[in-house]
Amino acid sequence: MTDWARLRDDGYVVPEDRSVDELVAELAGMLRSPDPTVRDRQAYAILATWIGRGVFSDHQLRALGDAMVPRFGDSEVQVRTFAPLILDAIVSAGVFEASWVPPFERWYVAEEDLRGYDAKLGWLHAVAHGADLLGTLGLHSAVEPVQMLRLGIGRLLTPTGHVLRDMEDDRLGYALAATLTRTELTDADATEWLDPALRAFSNPPAEGIAPEVTNTIRTLRALYVLVDHGIRVPTGAGILTRIPQRDAVKAKITEVIRVVTPYYL
Template structure:
């Protein structure tokens, strides 16, 4: 077995004593590990660095992407939640397969364990890691941006008893904002994905539901991005979102359902 701690210490230099395919296979296996050091500090960090540096060929990236798409049905939570991170790296490197999207969409709205962090498993971040991939797909020319916008609101409105923590809502707000920068979106495209929130959010009674809390926090973050602009990957300045006035007006109407006495 490769000394991966030494690989990390050597600035992720690729070992020369084993075929690259074997190394990638071993790292992929470590992505399922319940040990956060093996999974996050070693497997994810190494694969992300190698993908970013162009170490893996296009065919190797597709093979790895296929494996990550299958991971969305894995029995282990940490395996499911780290799959979108690797797919995010792969798509960001310019390799994309349409077959990866449906498994991701099914998992993202259905995942029930939304813990950001666990004392034994470390970072899990289902919503945040999924949001990272959602935002990358939302910017990818071959993906319909409305599909990603609908996926985002679908995730928020899926019943849960868990209130998001560790900046999960901000990560999803950023992903939605990035998707909204797509120039082909019409006014209707940019606003109508929010329509399900008008029935999915229940006006508060004695308590505020986790769905209401998660949705309003995320949409408040999105409002700021729409108002101020969003800095896309590798950009030095913020990109302004088209149809700003119309999107903000729609967001206000959704937020008014929960905070109607505030404005």
Template structure:
């Protein structure tokens, strides 16, 4: 076993005593660990750093990506929720396979464990980690941006008993805003994906506001601010094409539930 705490302490230098693919296989296994120090503090931090620095060859990244796509069906929540973080890192450096998208979509909209932080398992963050990947995929030319927008609103409107509490709504709002910066989006694309939210917010149940409605409203409010102010991606602030249309649609949707708000 490699001393990964030492690797991290020494600036993430690649150990010279073992092949890189063997090191990656060990780190990948550690990503399933219920120990947050092992999973988050060591495996994720080392892998994400190596991917960002270009340490791993494209073919090895594709193999790792395939493995992460398979993790969306893992029985362990921490294994499922750290898979999108690694895929996000891989796609962010320009390695992408279309076969990774459907498993992610199926998992993201169906995941039932929405805890942000757990006292025993540490950060899980299914919504936030999935949002990071969604926002990155939303900017990949080979991915249809409307597909990601619909995925985001579908995730929000999926019935749940859990009210988001660890800034997941902001992370998903940012992902949607980043996707909306795509220059190839046409006018109908930037607003039609919000229609399901308009219907849901306009037909509240008689027994009170459901958690998914609260989550949706908070996320759309964050999205409104980003659309209005611009979306920082890296060191550049991007404006949303058809900005006025998007703002008007968001205001219309939010007004159905809170007419006093906008």
């Protein structure tokens, strides 16, 4: 058996006494673990590092991606929420399958357990982990950017009893900003995805501010800052990238936020 903790501490060197397929299979199984040390600090950290270093062939990456997709329907929350992280690493490494996108979309808007950190399970972070994959897909030429923008606002507006508290709003704001850098977006494309929020906020519930409203406003504030100042995307070699429809998007975000907090802007 491989000592995964030592392997990580020794710089993620790939063992030579086992086949890569065997190593991947064991690590994929460890990703299901409720133990955050096994799942996050070992399985995820090692897989993500090896994917980034090009250890796996495209065929192996596709097989791993295919294995992640059914996990969106798993009964255990940590299994569901770590699947998008692995898919994000795979797509970022250059391997993409269109069949991975619809199951991710269905899970992202429907996920009910939005806890960031749990004392026993560790980091779950459904919104943040899903945002990472959303942003990567939003930059991918094979994915319609409007599709990801609508997915983001759909996630935010889905009724929930949970107020985000672990920087999920910033992660999703970044993903939306990255998607908005796509040059093929028209002014309408870049702004009309916010119309559902405008409609929802125009009819506030009598019983007070719902958690999804708070989550949406905070995310849009983070997005506003990124749209205003520009964003560094992974494909941009560290260069600050401007949102082509910067002024139109800022105006639309302001319109949405003003409905809830007219004193703010």
